[in-house]
Amino acid sequence: MTDYQVVVAGCGPVGAFLAAELRLAGTSVVVLERLAEPDPHSRAFRLQTRTLELLDHRGLLGRFEATAIKIPKTHFAAIRPPLLDLDRLDSEHPFTLGIPQARTEDYLEEHARGLGAEIRRGHEITGLDQDDAGVRIAVSGPDGDYELTAGYLVGCDGGRSTVRKLAGIGFPGRAGQVSALLGDVTLDAPDEFPSGIPGTVRTPDGLVMAVGMPGEGIRVFTCEFGREVPGRDVPVTLEELRAAVRRVTGRDIGMSEPTWLARFTDASRLADSYRKGRVFLAGDAAHVHFPIGAQGLNLGLQDAMNLGWKLGARLTGTAGEDLLDTYDRERRPAAERVILETRAQLALMDPAETIDPVRELFRELLAIEEVNLHLSRLLTGLDARYPAPEGAHRLVGGLVPPVALDGGVRVAELLRSARPVLLDLTGRFPLPDGWADRVERVEHKAAEGAGPAAILIRPDGYVAWAAEEGDGDQGLAEALTAWFGTA
Numbered sequence: 001m002t003d004y005q006v007v008v009a010g011c012g013p014v015g016a017f018l019a020a021e022l023r024l025a026g027t028s029v030v031v032l033e034r035l036a037e038p039d040p041h042s043r044a045f046r047l048q049t050r051t052l053e054l055l056d057h058r059g060l061l062g063r064f065e066a067t068a069i070k071i072p073k074t075h076f077a078a079i080r081p082p083l084l085d086l087d088r089l090d091s092e093h094p095f096t097l098g099i100p101q102a103r104t105e106d107y108l109e110e111h112a113r114g115l116g117a118e119i120r121r122g123h124e125i126t127g128l129d130q131d132d133a134g135v136r137i138a139v140s141g142p143d144g145d146y147e148l149t150a151g152y153l154v155g156c157d158g159g160r161s162t163v164r165k166l167a168g169i170g171f172p173g174r175a176g177q178v179s180a181l182l183g184d185v186t187l188d189a190p191d192e193f194p195s196g197i198p199g200t201v202r203t204p205d206g207l208v209m210a211v212g213m214p215g216e217g218i219r220v221f222t223c224e225f226g227r228e229v230p231g232r233d234v235p236v237t238l239e240e241l242r243a244a245v246r247r248v249t250g251r252d253i254g255m256s257e258p259t260w261l262a263r264f265t266d267a268s269r270l271a272d273s274y275r276k277g278r279v280f281l282a283g284d285a286a287h288v289h290f291p292i293g294a295q296g297l298n299l300g301l302q303d304a305m306n307l308g309w310k311l312g313a314r315l316t317g318t319a320g321e322d323l324l325d326t327y328d329r330e331r332r333p334a335a336e337r338v339i340l341e342t343r344a345q346l347a348l349m350d351p352a353e354t355i356d357p358v359r360e361l362f363r364e365l366l367a368i369e370e371v372n373l374h375l376s377r378l379l380t381g382l383d384a385r386y387p388a389p390e391g392a393h394r395l396v397g398g399l400v401p402p403v404a405l406d407g408g409v410r411v412a413e414l415l416r417s418a419r420p421v422l423l424d425l426t427g428r429f430p431l432p433d434g435w436a437d438r439v440e441r442v443e444h445k446a447a448e449g450a451g452p453a454a455i456l457i458r459p460d461g462y463v464a465w466a467a468e469e470g471d472g473d474q475g476l477a478e479a480l481t482a483w484f485g486t487a
């Protein structure tokens with residue numbers, strides 16, 4: 001017997017979302033968060049299309065959209081024009097959502113608590129020890145030190161993850177080479193900002209970007225290549241930010257009333273495994289990269305959605321260890337791809353004169369519709385696919401498409417409770433005996449056009465099996481067994 005089935009380290013966006021997913025899977029969970037109060041500062045300001053699709057599956061999107069702004073275009077490597085046209089994406093939500101991270105965290109924490117997750121603030125994980133029976137976790141709380149036991153521990157405790165270090169999971173990659181600052185400030189003369197806002201000034205000395213934060217003033221970024229990278233914890237002053245802006249633009253830009261000043265780098269690292277025995281990693285604990293393109297938090301929420309139902313299934317005894325191993329197999333390549341793409345963007349942003357012609361060529365390439373779409377899908381997470389068995393239906397491994405169903409029902413609405421769904425669109429696909437306790441069969445006609453005849457959907461919205469009109473149910477029982485355990 002353990003105190004909890006799962007302990008989650010960290011109540012950032014990823015930890016909170018994972019806790020909610022675990023509760024939907026019927027798992028007992030406690031989240032231990034070092035900070036006594038939520039961090040009021042927002043690193044992230046964008047939720048990407050794939051994340052919006054997943055939030056939609058859980059019925060959360062309306063809440064987010066109500067206080068956010070829809071952004072239909074974005075840049076690649078600060079090249080503008082042309083911009084990436086997100087409105088051409090093959091999604092029901094062809095845009096990114098501008099919303100401060102603090103609000104995202106607030107909504108997700110409320111969602112997790114609403115589902116019965118226990119969240120303890122001011123409790124820091126300081127040690128761990130695991131064996132075949134479970135994990136023992138040392139915690140330092142407001143009333144002193146104590147120990148908890150759990151079946152599994154998930155480190156959602158950020159880029160400097162204590163859990164990752166204690167578990168002995170390596171974090172290889174590249175150290176930061178670029179010195180970057182951010183400041184949420186009031187500009188004396190926003191209309192005179194050299195590039196306009198939003199905009200980027202790129203000179204031989206670096207880059208300065210300025211963006212309006214939805215309802216929250218102006219955020220100024222500076223990015224200097226080849227300059228010594230100070231330690232992350234060295235405090236930033238307004239004078240340091242102004243000096244960096246001056247070095248890059250050659251002008252003194254008046255700014256005041258900073259509400260937040262921070263430094264970051266382009267360090268790119270990927271955990272050498274997302275799992276060690278009973279310890280898992282998700283979010284920044286598993287991957288970090290330069291925050292160009294606004295993807296880290298999104299990647300982490302997608303990790304959480306992938307892991308939550310798998311841990312739940314393992315704990316209810318319907319799934320074996322193999323299912324847990326698919327987490328690393330599916331999610332590490334997604335992070336590898338984001339690291340590749342953010343490093344490519346940063347290389348294009350390098351102020352070296354030798355990069356100028358490459359940027360010029362890229363500007364031409366971005367004007368080609370297919371290239372623009374390819375990069376838009378990459379940045380918004382829409383190109384994420386999981387490995388599929390050879391010969392599988394083309395939908396297998398991808399997110400379920402938004403097939404319009406009769407009666408105005410949307411596929412997203414079938415996934416609210418995070419149960420696997422066999423969606424039968426032709427009335428020809430009964431659920432084989434032995435899975436009715438785990439898998440829901442739903443019969444609907446597609447509202448229009450030809451499409452698949454049946455789709456087996458995992459709790460995270462990805463397709464496990466599908467059939468076309470005229471196909472039988474060959475492969476269905478195998479897919480059910482592989483993903484949801486034996487009958």
Ligand SMILES: Cc1cc2nc3c(=O)[nH]c(=O)nc-3n(C[C@H](O)[C@H](O)[C@H](O)COP(=O)(O)OP(=O)(O)OC[C@H]3O[C@@H](n4cnc5c(N)ncnc54)[C@H](O)[C@@H]3O)c2cc1C
Binds near residue numbers: 009013282283285291
């Ligand atoms: C300038 C900047 C802009 C960004 N913009 C975007 C964007 O627009 N879109 C996007 O997707 N991403 C963006 N990111 C990245 C994004 O902020 C992170 O990817 C995201 O915060 C990761 O979430 P997380 O929950 O994994 O980790 P974190 O948000 O770091 O949360 C980890 C939590 O764990 C807690 N913790 C740490 N150690 C312990 C411990 N030992 N015990 C208990 N608790 C612990 C911490 O207090 C913290 O609350 C940006 C990053 C930066 C720097």
